[in-house]
Amino acid sequence: MSLLNRAVNIRRGRGIALGGGPSTRDVDQLLSTVENIYHIRDLDTLLERILYEARRFVRADAGTLYLEAKGQLFFSYVQNDTLFVNETAEQRHVFASQSLPVDKASLAGYVAVSGEPILVDDVYDIRSNVTFSFNPAFDQQASYRTQSMLIVPLLTGTKATLGVLQLINAQSSSGEVIPFSGQDRLYIMQYAQHAANAIERAKLNREMVLRMVELSELRDPYETGQHAKRVATLSTELFSAWAEKRCLPTSLIRATREALMPAAMLHDVGKVAVSDVILKKSSFLTSDEQTLMRLHTVYGARLFKNLDSHWDRVAREVVLNHHERWDGQGYPGDIPEIQAEPVRFGIGKQGEDIPVTARIVTMADVFDALMSKRAYKEAWQESEVYHYVRVQSGKQFDPELVELFLGMQPVIRSIQERFSY
Secondary structure, three states, X not given: OOHHHHHHHHHHHHOEEEOOOOOOOOHHHHHHHHHHHHOOOOHHHHHHHHHHHHHHHHOEEEEEEEEEEOOEEEEEEEEEOOOOOOOOHHHHHOOOOOEEEOOOOEHHHHHHHHOOOEEEOOHHHOOOOOOOEOOOHHHHHHOOOOOOEEEEEEEOOOOOEEEEEEEEEEEOOOOOXXXXXXXXXXXXXXXXXXXXXXXXXXXXXXXXXXXXXXXXHHHOOOOOHHHHHHHHHHHHHHHHHHHHHOOOOHHHHHHHHHHHHHHHHOOOHHHHHOOHHHHOOOOOOOHHHHHHHHOHHHHHHOOOOOOOOHHHHHHHHHHHHOOOOXXXXXXXXXXXXXXXXXXXXXXXXXXXXXXXXXXXXXXXHHXXXXXXXXXXXXXXXXXXXXXXXXXXXXXXXXXHHHHHHHOOHHHHHHHHHHOOO
């Protein structure tokens, strides 16, 4: 029996269909959605949006976007409108360290291995002769009822598997769970091809940022990729909390999060221009050495020259100002022209004269540095670090941000687990 005939017979009688093809449904909406995701350059922002737009189009209650790495499918994003009525930052990270093997035992694993989509009417009624099965553990833990599923591969132009897009519980206009349709499958297959192209490009952007971080790491052993990821993710979540409190438009929050992620990763990129003698010194720096070290803020900011680019503007303000203090005792202060030589530090910026993006990265950077072991110190206990943050409210840190930061400790722990030390 051919695959096509087998797929049709199984769907009619037993609740599973395999296959795919070109979609002719809602072409304008497809093109609009694809255009929207192509404008997103940050990887995390893109993955979240890809899953959201796919769910929105086929009325899926929930979904998971997996990325493949080292023979595993990692839960990059999980969304569920029933369980996560008001999605929290913690929910964006809690599943990220979990994974499935890339094999034919699970539904998502089968799709990753075979490159074929799967459409299931009821995952608890899979009676066909197939290798995969549904694992009900999540349903049991969360008191959820998974029923219909549509799972498609994310394939590169050379048919390599980037990951898997899994949609759960299609809904009617009245909110009743129904099977996904054949048209849903056709649309999502077309959408997944464009999504995979966008992911490839965003991954390249992320890799270029991380390579710049690695250059810094060659000079400064404490400027690691994991530190950069933690600082960046903490920063974007703290910004979201701040922006939502101030009722900023969703479009502005998304755009700033997208630019803030790479900017925060590169906050110390200017250290590539600082001597190894200073960067790797295990004892306290002299006054002259401190001055040379502080120049990394200016050296780094000079890299971001295209001020017509939102990414460059955010990166410059973060890199230049992430050592300023709320009380005005930070550096490098007001510098009329950062390209001028010699560099002359000005009076420290104070309060809201410091860009909020830089104030946020300051807190995330200091927090993660205190939580981490260094040659000159042991890692602090978590309670000690939070006490320090509290004491520095109105001194080193913005009091409003301190209040928000102390209120998101479960989020912070999830991020620490995701990018473990």
